[in-house]
Amino acid sequence: MSLNNIFQFLVPKDKVFYPLFEQAANKIKVLSTTLHEAANVDAKEREKLLKEVEVLKQEIETIAQTTRVELGKNFITPFDREDIHSLITAVDDIADNLSDAASRMRLYQIDKITKPLRKLTEANLEACSEVSRGLLALNSMKNLPALAEVCKNISRLERKADKVFDKAVADIFENESNVIEIIKYKEVMMALETATDSCKDVANVLEAITVKYS
Numbered sequence: 001m002s003l004n005n006i007f008q009f010l011v012p013k014d015k016v017f018y019p020l021f022e023q024a025a026n027k028i029k030v031l032s033t034t035l036h037e038a039a040n041v042d043a044k045e046r047e048k049l050l051k052e053v054e055v056l057k058q059e060i061e062t063i064a065q066t067t068r069v070e071l072g073k074n075f076i077t078p079f080d081r082e083d084i085h086s087l088i089t090a091v092d093d094i095a096d097n098l099s100d101a102a103s104r105m106r107l108y109q110i111d112k113i114t115k116p117l118r119k120l121t122e123a124n125l126e127a128c129s130e131v132s133r134g135l136l137a138l139n140s141m142k143n144l145p146a147l148a149e150v151c152k153n154i155s156r157l158e159r160k161a162d163k164v165f166d167k168a169v170a171d172i173f174e175n176e177s178n179v180i181e182i183i184k185y186k187e188v189m190m191a192l193e194t195a196t197d198s199c200k201d202v203a204n205v206l207e208a209i210t211v212k213y214s
Helices: 003-010 017-038 043-073 081-107 115-137 144-175 179-213
Strands: none
Touching (some): 017 043, 081 179, 115 144
8 A cells, every 4th residue: 555545544534625625526526518509599688697707706706716725724635735725726727718708799799690600618517527527537546547638538628629729710700701700719719728728737737646546
């Protein structure tokens, strides 16, 4: 048995951070689902869903802040303090970027949701589902292969989002003559593409954790 495994066996079951990870996991999945739904409904229903995204973003921000406060209060943590901080910060960044996309859709009054934009919200939904699965898996560090699979899936989805974004931008410049419309759509898609980058940041932290505790 490795020293890390011995340490985990001796340390009491964490009752502070895992519940926060679970909350963050559930919220980020709901947020990405809500944004994807917003991209697939009419303008009136979309407005309501985009407002819900803003609320969910604030809730995740609160969870992140609570996690940081608990890091300052608790001497014993389930794994490295730096990893906990990096992990919750990356999740908070995902929420920020998805919220930015929702805000821009509302601010710029985007009525026509293009196919590439829908693909980006779908890629984020898939990536955030994997992020959620990874956060929940932290409750049992015995299943490290599952965490490794999560990291692999997130990396694949991040690459997928990059390709969709690049093609979408090329299509906009080729088919849209209105400069203002080009700027609007590009700004929304940039926020969505950046959100998948933040998902990859989560995967990087999870991968570091699997290496340390394998």
